[in-house]
Amino acid sequence: MKTSLSKFSPNVLDIDCAKVTAVLEESIREIVFHRLRKKGAVVGLSGGIDSSVTAAICGRALGKDRVFGIMMPENDSSGDSLNLARLLADVLGIKTTVEDIGPTLEVLGCYQRRDDAIRKVIPEYGHGWKSKIVLPNLVESSQYAIYSVVAQSPSGEMKKVRLTAEAYLEVVAATNFKQRIRKTLEYHHAERLWYAVAGTPNRQEYAQGFFVKNGDGSADFKPIAHLYKTQVYQLGGYLGVPEEILRRPPTTDTYSLEQSQEEFYFALPLDQMDLCLYGKNNGVAPDEVATAVGLSTEKVQRVFAMIDSKLHSTRYLHLPPQLIEPVSEVDVTH
């Protein structure tokens, strides 16, 4: 692995927001108007930084009257999410709608299936309980990325139990209904408006497979997928995203117990993971990354191994449908 000649520091992620914004705007216009031949963009608004920046940049690129925001709360959503999404929409001046997906998820059995799966390891889990799934600290130890469920009883008692493979897969498959139903609604509105669906992953999420196939992983274009999380925050400040959203800790907003993205997936605070990802992508030696991030070289090496492991295990999420033979008359390159 080559060593960078210049000193590696957190400043490597600094961007010229004006320049980056200009490039994004031009690219979004080219993609939406010319390549996809759509009239505008639909953005699912979660009240988080990524969807906020995506909506803001689409508004600047396409015109605020050509961006439609959809807020899709469900039974486990934090109340902050809807409030912050509304605040953003007011600031941007874009049209929005609220689609409560809780009833749909109930009919599909999302919550029931999830709870049944948790009961395989916590038999008493039931009405009034809250839960989330978490990873062990993968940086401090060499443990495998095996999830546990953390559950809180109605009386406040906390339990943490390692998930079996079966229970884990069933919990994830049940909660993934949420992302997939949201995407269904985004495409419904996009089709009736003749708009394109904007995906909102940042680089960490896109590269590390932190999305649901045919859920939030599905989109017509993903304008911030190449940007590191800290760069998305820089843009957020530049584009006038409300302070409340800039200050909000990244959350999955998927489980009934508050769950950070760090404990669910990334295993490191996002700014540290950004630097590790950047360093690995650019061939920076682990000891140099370690100095910049404030971790030991051994821990950075572990993070690098985790990144490789996720790239490998989530590759399938990026693959298009596999054909037996090419269909030559279909050109997906332009």
Add this chain to the structure above:
Amino acid sequence: MQQLEQEVRQFIIDNFVFENGNGSFSNEDSFLETGLVDSMSIMTLVEFVKEKYAISIEDEELVPDHWDSVSRIASFVQSRRGLVEASQQNVADGA
């Protein structure tokens, strides 16, 4: 120990080797390096070992030192069974 290795090896072949054949891996091959068994598969392997050999496995023990090859798993199980048997003997002696 040999029997342990054979049982673990057979479970891996039956569950994680998708094509026919005996699996071209040795009992010492690293799962991480060969990609033979990933973290999802480890979960299944752990449950198999727990049930078949009636041992408990703490979260802190789910590390490559114990699980990254057939032989490491067999050694771990053997040492854990040794602890269980010694503990049962102590209880029996105490009674």
